[in-house]
Amino acid sequence: MENTEHKAGKKRKKFRIWIPIVCVIVFFLFIWPFYELVNMSLRDITDYSSRLTLPEVMHWENYLEVIKQSDIWIGFKNSIIYTLTTVFLEITIASMAGYSLSRGSKKTTRTVRSIQMLIIMVPGIITLVGTYSLMVKLGLTNSLIALAFLTAAGGIPSCSFIYMNFINSIPVQLDEAARIDGAGVFTTFFKVILPQLTPLTVTRAIMISIGAWNNYLLPLYLLNDSRKRTIILVIRSAFSINGGDRNIAMACATCTIGILPVVVVYLLLQKKIIASQIGSAVKG
Amino acid sequence: MQKKLDRKYFLFMLPAIIMVVALRFFPIGNAFRMGFFNWNGYSQDMEFIGLGNFKEVFGDSYFWLALRNTLIYAFGITIVKNILGLALAFFVNNKFHGRAAIRATIYLPAMISGFIMGQIMYYFYQYNGGIFNEILIGLGLEPVYWMETGLGSTIIVLLTTSFLHCGSTMLLYLAGLQNIPQELLESARLDGATNWKEKLHITIPLLQPSMITSVVLNLIASFKIYDIISSLSGGGPDGGSTSLTLLISKYYFGYNRAGYAAAIAMVFFFVIIIISVPINKWLSSKKVEY
Numbered sequence: 001m002e003n004t005e006h007k008a009g010k011k012r013k014k015f016r017i018w019i020p021i022v023c024v025i026v027f028f029l030f031i032w033p034f035y036e037l038v039n040m041s042l043r044d045i046t047d048y049s050s051r052l053t054l055p056e057v058m059h060w061e062n063y064l065e066v067i068k069q070s071d072i073w074i075g076f077k078n079s080i081i082y083t084l085t086t087v088f089l090e091i092t093i094a095s096m097a098g099y100s101l102s103r104g105s106k107k108t109t110r111t112v113r114s115i116q117m118l119i120i121m122v123p124g125i126i127t128l129v130g131t132y133s134l135m136v137k138l139g140l141t142n143s144l145i146a147l148a149f150l151t152a153a154g155g156i157p158s159c160s161f162i163y164m165n166f167i168n169s170i171p172v173q174l175d176e177a178a179r180i181d182g183a184g185v186f187t188t189f190f191k192v193i194l195p196q197l198t199p200l201t202v203t204r205a206i207m208i209s210i211g212a213w214n215n216y217l218l219p220l221y222l223l224n225d226s227r228k229r230t231i232i233l234v235i236r237s238a239f240s241i242n243g244g245d246r247n248i249a250m251a252c253a254t255c256t257i258g259i260l261p262v263v264v265v266y267l268l269l270q271k272k273i274i275a276s277q278i279g280s281a282v283k284g
Numbered sequence: 285m286q287k288k289l290d291r292k293y294f295l296f297m298l299p300a301i302i303m304v305v306a307l308r309f310f311p312i313g314n315a316f317r318m319g320f321f322n323w324n325g326y327s328q329d330m331e332f333i334g335l336g337n338f339k340e341v342f343g344d345s346y347f348w349l350a351l352r353n354t355l356i357y358a359f360g361i362t363i364v365k366n367i368l369g370l371a372l373a374f375f376v377n378n379k380f381h382g383r384a385a386i387r388a389t390i391y392l393p394a395m396i397s398g399f400i401m402g403q404i405m406y407y408f409y410q411y412n413g414g415i416f417n418e419i420l421i422g423l424g425l426e427p428v429y430w431m432e433t434g435l436g437s438t439i440i441v442l443l444t445t446s447f448l449h450c451g452s453t454m455l456l457y458l459a460g461l462q463n464i465p466q467e468l469l470e471s472a473r474l475d476g477a478t479n480w481k482e483k484l485h486i487t488i489p490l491l492q493p494s495m496i497t498s499v500v501l502n503l504i505a506s507f508k509i510y511d512i513i514s515s516l517s518g519g520g521p522d523g524g525s526t527s528l529t530l531l532i533s534k535y536y537f538g539y540n541r542a543g544y545a546a547a548i549a550m551v552f553f554f555v556i557i558i559i560s561v562p563i564n565k566w567l568s569s570k571k572v573e574y
Contacts, residue, residue, distance in 0.1 A: 019380050026372070030389045033404045033448075036415060040407065051407070051415050052422075089303075097300035104293030112297075117564055119308050121556050123508040125529045126549045129318070129536055130311025133325055153307035156300050185292045214397035216511045217529075221537060232397050239403055239515075248407075255403070259396050266395045270388040277391075277452070278459040 041252035062253040072257060074227060075234035078144055079213055082230055085148035086155075086212040087205050094156045095201070098163025099189050103175065109164070116157040124154070124217045132221065142225040150222075151212055159204060166200050167193060203276035206269060213262055231258045312553065318546035325542030337547035346523050347548060350531040351555070353438050354507065357527055358559075360439075361506040364446035366498055369453025370491075374483065376454065377461045387458075391451035398511030401448050406516050409440060434524015437517045441525055445512050453498050460494030461487070500563060507556055528552045 039051060042058045049055065066072055101109045127150065140146040170193060178188040194201070219230045229237070235258045238251040266273060319338065322331040341347050376387050393401055408415045409430040417427035431437045464487060472486050510529040513519060519526030519534070526534070528548065536545035 019375075019378060022375060023380070023382065023386055026375070026386060027389055029447075030393060033393065033401065033408075036407060037404050048413060050418055051413065052418055093299045093303060096296040100293040100296035103289075104297070105290050108294070108297070117560070118557075119304060121504055121507075121560055122308055122312065122553070123510075123529055123556070125508075125510065125532050126315055126553055127308065127311045129532060129542070129546050129549045130313070130315035131307070132536070133318075133542065134314070136326065149303070150307055153303045156303055160300060185289070185296070189296070210395055214395075214399075216397060216399040216514075217533075221533070232399060235400060235403075236515075255400060259400060262395055263392070266392065267388070270391075271384070273395075274387060274391060274455060277455045278462070 037252055037256055041249055041256050043249045045247065045249060047249075059249065062249050063257065066250065066253045066257055071226075071229075071234050071238075072231070072254060075229055075231035075258065076261075078223075078228055079231040082144045082148055082151075082219075083209050083212040085145055086151045087208045089148055089152040090155045090159055090208050091201060091205060093152065094159035095163045095194060095197070096189065097156065097160040099167055099193060101160060101164040102167040103172065113161070116161065119154075119157045122154075127154070128218060128221060135222065141222050142228045144223070144228065144230075147218060147222050148212070150218060151215060155208060155211070159208070162204065163197070163200070166197055170196055200276075203272055206265070206273060207276070210262060210265070234258065315546045315549050315553075318543050319550050320547075321543040323543040324540040325536060326540075330543070333543075337544050338551070340544065341547050341551055346526070346531060347528075347551075349434070349523060350526050350528045353434075353525060354528045354552075354555075356438055357442055357445075357509050357513075358503055358506040360442040361446050361449075361509070362499055362502040364443060365450050365453045365502050366495070368446060368450035369498065370457050370488075372450060372454040373457035373461055374487075377458060387454075390454055393448040394451040398445075398448075398509075399515050402444075402512035402515030405444050405448070405512075409516075431517055431521060431525075434521060437521065437525035441513050441517050444516060445506075445509065448512070453502065456498045456501075457491060457494050460491045464490050500560075503563070504556075504560065507559075528555075 036051060039054055041062055042060065043055045043062075044057070044059055047055055101112060131150065135141050135146065174192060174196075175188050178192045183191065213230075214232065215230075216232055216236075219233055220236070223229055223233060226237075235251070235255045238247075238254040320332060320334060320336075322333045322336065323329075372390055376383055376390070411417060411427060411429055411431075414427075414430070416430065420427055430440055468486065468490070469482060472482050508529060509527055510533075513525065513527055513530055517525040519530045523531075529552075532545045532549050532552065535541045535548065
C-alpha cells in the first residue's frame with residue numbers, strides 16, 4: 001500500500017512541472033485589468049504612449065487631485081449608508097424568515113421554496129420598470145433607504161434558505177430549553193439562535209455588502225441627485241463627463257480609489273469569503 | 285401548542301413576505317398593467333391600447349435582435365463560464381504552494397462591479413491605443429476593429445464576461461471536487477486509471493450536482509446581464525450587441541416609452557419563465573438541491 005502511494009505521488013510530482021507556468025499565466029491574466037487601470041491612472045493627459053508599459057513619469061498627483069474633490073467622498077458616504085442599510089434589512093428579515101422556514105410547518109417551506117426560484121429569476125430591470133413611476137410619485141427617488149429596501153427584497157429569498165439550512169443543523173432541543181426557561185419565540189431567536197450563527201451572519205454581511213456596493217442598474221436610475229450618488233455612479237460620471245481621451249487618467253484614478261475598499265476588504269477576508277462561497281455551494 | 289407556534293413562526297416570515305410581495309410581485313403586476321397603455325412614464329394621461337404594444341414588440345426588429353443577443357449571452361456565458369470554471373477548478377485543486385493566492389486572484393474580478401470591469405476592458409478593445417491592438421501592432425500585425433459588427437461585439441462581451449466572472453463557477457466546482465470521497469479516486473488509480481481517464485470517467489460524472497447548480501445559477505444570472513454590456517460595448521454598434529435589459533431601459537428612460545418598455549419587459553419575463561421552468565422541473569426530478 002505504502003509502496004503504491006509512493007509511486008503515485010512520484011508520478012504526480014513529475015506531472016507538476018507545468019504548474020508554476022500555468023500559475024504565472026493565470027495570475028497575470030486576472031491581474032491584467034487592474035494593472036492597466038492603475039497604469040492609465042498614473043498618466044499625464046497628453047500621454048499617448050503604450051499602455052503595456054508604465055509611463056515614464058508617474059503622475060501620483062492625479063490621486064491627490066481626486067481625493068481633494070468632494071465627489072468621491074460624497075460617493076463613499078452614500079455607498080456606506082446604502083450598503084449598511086441593505087445589509088441590516090436583508091440579514092434581519094432573511095434570518096427571521098429562515099428560522100420560520102426551519103422550525104415552522106414543512107408545508108409552508110415547500111410552497112415558499114417553489115416560489116423562491118421565480119423571485120430569483122426576475123431581472124432588476126423589471127423591478128425598475130414596475131416601480132419607477134411609483135417611486136417618482138411618492139418622492140422616493142434619491143432616497144438611499146428606499147433603494148436599500150428595493151435591493152434587499154431581491155436578496156431575501158436565497159438568503160433565507162441559506163439561514164434555513166444552517167438553522168436546521170441547530171437542534172430543536174435548544175429552542176425548547178429556552179422556551180422552558182420562559183423565553184418567547186422572539187427572544188429565543190434573537191438571544192439564543194442568532195448568536196450561534198454569527199460566522200454565517202458575518203460572511204453573509206460581507207457578500208451582501210459587496211453586492212450592494214457594486215450595484216449599478218437601480219442606483220443609476222433611482223439616484224439622479226448628484227449629492228445622492230453612490231461611488232459607482234461617481235466613477236461612471238468621471239468616465240463619461242470627461243469623455244474622450246482627455247481625462248481618462250483622472251477617471252481611472254477615481255475608479256482605483258473607488259474600488260479600493262472592495263479590494264482591501266476582499267484581500268483581508270478572502271479566506272473567509274471563498275470558504276463561505278464554497279460552503280454555501282455545498283449546503284445549497 | 286404546535287399550531288400556536290406555527291402561527292408565531294409565520295409572523296417571523298411576515299416581513300420577508302411583505303418585502304417580496306411589495307417589491308418583487310407588485311412591480312411585475314404593475315409592469316404587466318403598464319404594457320397595455322401608451323404612456324410616457326410621467327404624464328397624467330395613460331391611453332389604453334390593449335395589445336397594441338405587444339403587437340408592436342413582435343414587429344420590432346430591435347426586439348428580435350436583442351432577444352437573439354440575450355439568448356446568446358445566457359447560453360454562451362453559461363457554457364464558457366462552466367468550461368473555464370471547471371478547468372480552473374481542476375487546476376486549483378492540485379496541491380501546490382500559493383494556490384490560495386491564485387484562487388483569490390481568479391475570484392477577484394467577480395468581486396468588482398461589472399460596470400467598472402466593463403469600463404476597464406473597454407480600453408483593451410479600443411481601436412486607437414487599445415491594449416489588444418497595441419499587442420497586435422507590436423507583433424507586426426494589423427490592428428483590428430474589435431467592436432465593428434454587432435455579432436462580433438456580442439461575442440466579445442460574452443467572452444469578456446465569462447472570463448471576468450468564471451471565478452464564481454470555479455468555486456462551485458471546487459466545492460464539488462472537495463466533496464468527492466478520496467477513496468474512490470485512489471481505487472481508480474490502483475486500477476491503473478491515468479489522470480485524464482480518471483477525470484473523464486470518475487470525477488466529472490461525480491460533479492454532476494455541482495454542474496447542475498452551476499448551469500442553473502449562471503443561466504439565471506446571464507439572462508439579467510446589464511452592467512458589463514452597458515460599459516463595454518454600450519449595446520453598440522447600432523444596437524448590435526444590446527440585450528433585452530438594455531433595450532428596455534433605453535425605451536423607458538431614453539425614449540420615454542414606458543408602456544412599450546413594460547410590454548418588452550413582460551415578453552422578456554415570459555421568455556425567462558419558458559426557459560427556466562422546464563429546467564427547474566427536470567432538476568427537481570433529479571432531486572438535486574441548489
